[in-house]
Amino acid sequence: MTRTPMTRTRFLPLFGLALAASAAQAQDLGAQAAQVLQRRAPSIVTVKIVLKTEINVMGQTQEREERIQVQGVVVDAGGLIMFSNSAISAAQLQEALSDMMDDEGQPGGFEIKTTPSDIKVVVGEEDTEHPAFLAASDDRLDLAFVQLQELGELKLVAVDFPEAGAPKVGQTIIVVSRLNEGYDYAPYFETGLIAGEIKTPQPAFVVAGQAATVGLPVFAPSGEVLGVLTVVASGMRPQGGGLMQAMGGESPMAQAFRPFVLPSGQVRAVVAQAKERAAEAAKQGR
Amino acid sequence: MNRLVAASLLALALAGAARAQDLRQDIDHCRRKVYPALVNISVVVRTFSDGRSQRSPAAGSGVIVSPAGHVLTNFHVAGHTTRITCTLPDGEAIDADVVWHDPLTDLSVLKLKLHARKQPARPLPFATLGDSAALQVGEHVLAMGNPLSLSSSLTLGVVSNTGRVFTNFTGTDIEELDLGEGEVTGLFTRWIQHDALILPGNSGGPLVNLRGEVVGINELGGGGVGFAIPSNLAAHVLNEALTHGEVRRGWLGASFAPVQRLGLEQGALVANVVAGSPAARAGVRPGDLLLALDDQPVVARFFEQVPELYQRLAALAPGRVVHLTLQRKGDTLPLDVTLGRMEPALGEQAEVPQVGMTLRDVTGPMAMVRRWPDADGVLITGLRPGFPFEDAKPDVRAGDVIVSLDGRPVVDLAGFHALWAELSGKEQLLLDYRRGQESLLTLVKPDRKRPTAQGGALRRAWLGIKAQVLTSDLAQALGLAGTRGFRVTEVFPWTEAARAGLQVGDVITAVGGQALEAHRPRDAQELKLTVERQPLGKPVEVAVVRGAERLALQVVMQETPGTATEARGVEVAAVELKARELTFIDRVEQRWPEEVAGVLVTEATPGGWAAMAGLRAGDLVVSVEDHPTPDPPTFEQVMARALEARPRVVRFFVRRGPRTTFVFMEPDWGAAPR
Numbered sequence: 006m007t008r009t010p011m012t013r014t015r016f017l018p019l020f021g022l023a024l025a026a027s028a029a030q031a032q033d034l035g036a037q038a039a040q041v042l043q044r045r046a047p048s049i050v051t052v053k054i055v056l057k058t059e060i061n062v063m064g065q066t067q068e069r070e071e072r073i074q075v076q077g078v079v080v081d082a083g084g085l086i087m088f089s090n091s092a093i094s095a096a097q098l099q100e101a102l103s104d105m106m107d108d109e110g111q112p113g114g115f116e117i118k119t120t121p122s123d124i125k126v127v128v129g130e131e132d133t134e135h136p137a138f139l140a141a142s143d144d145r146l147d148l149a150f151v152q153l154q155e156l157g158e159l160k161l162v163a164v165d166f167p168e169a170g171a172p173k174v175g176q177t178i179i180v181v182s183r184l185n186e187g188y189d190y191a192p193y194f195e196t197g198l199i200a201g202e203i204k205t206p207q208p209a210f211v212v213a214g215q216a217a218t219v220g221l222p223v224f225a226p227s228g229e230v231l232g233v234l235t236v237v238a239s240g241m242r243p244q245g246g247g248l249m250q251a252m253g254g255e256s257p258m259a260q261a262f263r264p265f266v267l268p269s270g271q272v273r274a275v276v277a278q279a280k281e282r283a284a285e286a287a288k289q290g291r
Numbered sequence: 292m293n294r295l296v297a298a299s300l301l302a303l304a305l306a307g308a309a310r311a312q313d314l315r316q317d318i319d320h321c322r323r324k325v326y327p328a329l330v331n332i333s334v335v336v337r338t339f340s341d342g343r344s345q346r347s348p349a350a351g352s353g354v355i356v357s358p359a360g361h362v363l364t365n366f367h368v369a370g371h372t373t374r375i376t377c378t379l380p381d382g383e384a385i386d387a388d389v390v391w392h393d394p395l396t397d398l399s400v401l402k403l404k405l406h407a408r409k410q411p412a413r414p415l416p417f418a419t420l421g422d423s424a425a426l427q428v429g430e431h432v433l434a435m436g437n438p439l440s441l442s443s444s445l446t447l448g449v450v451s452n453t454g455r456v457f458t459n460f461t462g463t464d465i466e467e468l469d470l471g472e473g474e475v476t477g478l479f480t481r482w483i484q485h486d487a488l489i490l491p492g493n494s495g496g497p498l499v500n501l502r503g504e505v506v507g508i509n510e511l512g513g514g515g516v517g518f519a520i521p522s523n524l525a526a527h528v529l530n531e532a533l534t535h536g537e538v539r540r541g542w543l544g545a546s547f548a549p550v551q552r553l554g555l556e557q558g559a560l561v562a563n564v565v566a567g568s569p570a571a572r573a574g575v576r577p578g579d580l581l582l583a584l585d586d587q588p589v590v591a592r593f594f595e596q597v598p599e600l601y602q603r604l605a606a607l608a609p610g611r612v613v614h615l616t617l618q619r620k621g622d623t624l625p626l627d628v629t630l631g632r633m634e635p636a637l638g639e640q641a642e643v644p645q646v647g648m649t650l651r652d653v654t655g656p657m658a659m660v661r662r663w664p665d666a667d668g669v670l671i672t673g674l675r676p677g678f679p680f681e682d683a684k685p686d687v688r689a690g691d692v693i694v695s696l697d698g699r700p701v702v703d704l705a706g707f708h709a710l711w712a713e714l715s716g717k718e719q720l721l722l723d724y725r726r727g728q729e730s731l732l733t734l735v736k737p738d739r740k741r742p743t744a745q746g747g748a749l750r751r752a753w754l755g756i757k758a759q760v761l762t763s764d765l766a767q768a769l770g771l772a773g774t775r776g777f778r779v780t781e782v783f784p785w786t787e788a789a790r791a792g793l794q795v796g797d798v799i800t801a802v803g804g805q806a807l808e809a810h811r812p813r814d815a816q817e818l819k820l821t822v823e824r825q826p827l828g829k830p831v832e833v834a835v836v837r838g839a840e841r842l843a844l845q846v847v848m849q850e851t852p853g854t855a856t857e858a859r860g861v862e863v864a865a866v867e868l869k870a871r872e873l874t875f876i877d878r879v880e881q882r883w884p885e886e887v888a889g890v891l892v893t894e895a896t897p898g899g900w901a902a903m904a905g906l907r908a909g910d911l912v913v914s915v916e917d918h919p920t921p922d923p924p925t926f927e928q929v930m931a932r933a934l935e936a937r938p939r940v941v942r943f944f945v946r947r948g949p950r951t952t953f954v955f956m957e958p959d960w961g962a963a964p965r
């Protein structure tokens with residue numbers, strides 16, 4: 006057997022091939038993401054909410070009212086929209102901050118209360134804002150649901166979360182979102198990579214990359230639904246970031262609230278419950 | 292010789308002691324003369340922000356200056372208030388009405404509601420206004436008031452300047468004082484500067500000479516220097532307010548500078564002429580010298596003399612023709628000018644809750660500063676999100692001026708109220724509004740239907756306990772080496788767990804046949820997640836280690852208890868109070884047994900009557916006026932009855948954590964919405 010030394014001239018074509026392969030993959034991913042964007046964008050909507058936030062620190066209350074805009078996904082063609090509960094609920098933040106601030110065990114040291122109202126949904130790029138009501142929420146999975154008050158002529162396209170859908174470590178993911186009103190609600194995609202898996206505090210997948218719009222579905226490049234991007238609070242007291250944080254590293258709070266992918270099966274069960282709650286609430290509201 | 296020196300020193304000491312004794316007597320005389328008329332003024336201040344009005348308590352000082360109960364104080368104490376209460380040194384509290392607010396001099400004239408006194412015929416102490424023009428530099432003065440809300444306090448000082456005017460650093464212009472949001476004051480004022488200690492709370496209190504006369508109204512203080520509005524100016528405002536119910540002032544529309552730098556001793560330099568003003572219309576120009584007013588010479592050599600000129604002009608009635616003698620480029624120029632009426636810098640501001648806006652009347656000075664073509668319309672000062680105007684497209688912003696609604700002109704606040712009442716039933720209204728110099732249109736939908744349905748948190752199975760991970764080390768220390776699971780740290784009362792007999796100290800090793808693997812602190816969520824997967828309403832086996840025993844308890848999986856957001860709520864708008872029914876978690880957290888009933892306060896709007904009484908979020912209102920309030924509907928009824936009766940004091944019995952207390956609410960029924 007003759008050893009063939011890897012010369013520079015032999016290496017270069019190989020390197021070139023690798024680059025070409027990588028470029029081809031990127032091109033493939035771009036084309037696939039564009040297809041996912043085209044197919045899934047009709048399900049991505051904009052939810053507008055007036056949110057009142059009251060922050061009580063040691064008996065002193067500060068109140069703020071603001072109009073917020075978040076992206077949501079149609080999960081039922083009957084008008085049920087899912088989005089990130091963190092947008093309207095301070096439950097997870099309250100828990101983490103209380104843990105940090107309430108060292109002496111005194112109750113009522115720190116309290117955040119949020120009250121959403123005047124909820125409206127914009128479908129696609131249309132001008133109409135459809136009134137909706139808060140149907141259900143889940144602090145632990147960080148999901149909230151609003152139900153359109155009336156569908157009228159509106160035809161919604163729902164994203165279905167299959168029981169078996171789940172990402173794999175190393176898999177590329179695509180999230181379809183929309184820009185805000187100033188950009189005419191233009192749809193766009195974010196890509197990321199499943200970079201790891203957690204079992205506690207609940208099973209979910211670590212995300213690396215740009216995909217960061219929580220509350221929205223996560224797709225495989227093939228278009229298959231894998232789960233939803235959500236905030237999973239670690240449940241542990243945030244630790245100081247030391248010198249690394251001072252040098253610009255991730256803060257303990259950011260680490261405690263980083264986005265994860267919740268597998269589709271878990272989402273499916275919650276969507277089913279939310280549909281029931283929406284129907285009950287609509288009945289009571291009549 | 293020594294004897295002579297000693298005798299001289301003794302004589303000096305005796306004279307000094309005598310002077311000190313005299314001063315003490317003078318102070319005592321003043322104190323007895325003026326103190327009884329000194330009032331502590333408690334006010335409810337109304338402020339506006341983000342489309343809402345808010346109230347907050349504040350305090351200042353004042354002095355009764357007539358047997359009929361007229362009180363002089365500062366506008367920055369009594370202005371922008373919804374309630375004014377004057378407390379006399381003997382503790383008698385009397386509510387007061389406003390006779391006149393005069394921001395241009397920072398003075399307010401109030402009138403005590405003497406008919407509401409317990410003894411209306413009882414003579415009212417009052418102080419006498421002295422002649423501030425007679426005050427001398429070096430003269431002793433006493434500042435009386437309620438510094439830092441410490442009632443009836445007195446400080447002694449000397450007058451250091453009788454005609455203080457504030458100029459800018461370069462000494463080239465007079466600086467008026469800004470009372471906030473562009474409300475300026477001091478145009479006519481030459482302050483009495485003194486060194487009697489003035490602290491927050493002294494504002495509006497009297498500055499008294501050693502004859503026991505009020506020679507000023509204290510307005511500013513700090514750094515060991517105090518400034519008082521001269522009593523002669525206060526007397527003018529008081530007399531005008533009592534005679535005409537207002538202070539009317541003539542307006543020329545020109546501002547003046549002293550002539551010292553021109554090398555002149557007489558006259559006043561016209562520095563500015565307001566476009567469209569009487570002066571402008573008559574042909575007055577910047578650079579003219581005003582030599583005489585109605586043939587009486589004008590002397591404004593120094594800045595200190597300029598306010599006197601403004602006073603002279605303002606003292607003339609609006610509409611009166613005044614004869615000006617001007618000098619322009621060496622020529623004498625006689626001009627007759629018909630004076631206009633001086634308007635306040637800012638218009639009235641009010642909240643219009645039904646549209647979620649705060650609005651302000653536009654005045655001439657406001658329009659002039661902003662270069663608007665006229666003073667018509669109402670200025671939007673704040674918008675609440677989710678209300679019709681904030682929701683309009685194209686958008687409406689704070690700072691815009693509403694010009695017309697549905698084609699009908701909006702001239703002022705009263706006009707807006709009337710028009711809105713008439714038009715709010717329409718599906719949409721065309722709004723014509725001004726932003727700067729732009730004229731914009733938008734559509735406002737007054738009555739958008741809002742969904743009333745509301746869901747809540749999703750239900751999951753719940754065990755009704757708190758637990759900690761049985762870490763490996765802990766397990767070993769407890770003699771349970773190798774055991775994994777959770778140690779029960781709290782069993783909530785009235786739960787299925789309590790009924791099933793779970794106890795603090797039990798170690799749960801499996802739920803529904805599923806073994807728990809938790810053995811590290813970070814496994815804390817495992818028990819919760821395992822329980823959540825169990826069937827709701829069904830008994831589930833919970834495997835427990837209790838001491839040496841191994842037990843299998845059957846625990847019915849109950850639903851997560853209802854959250855606060857799902858609890859029935861109630862709002863009493865008149866006192867700005869919101870409350871809700873008690874939840875299971877509230878009871879558990881507060882350890883309030885089931886027999887404790889009431890409604891939990893969720894919001895006492897800052898500055899609202901409930902908040903000002905001391906009610907706060909977290910209070911459990913057990914009863915109102917001795918009527919139990921076990922749930923929101925009953926609370927609503929009881930409050931409606933209590934408010935209908937409009938008592939001076941509404942009594943709440945509340946639980947505040949482990950304690951009980953009474954809260955006394957004293958609304959101003961005249962100001963409270965019904």
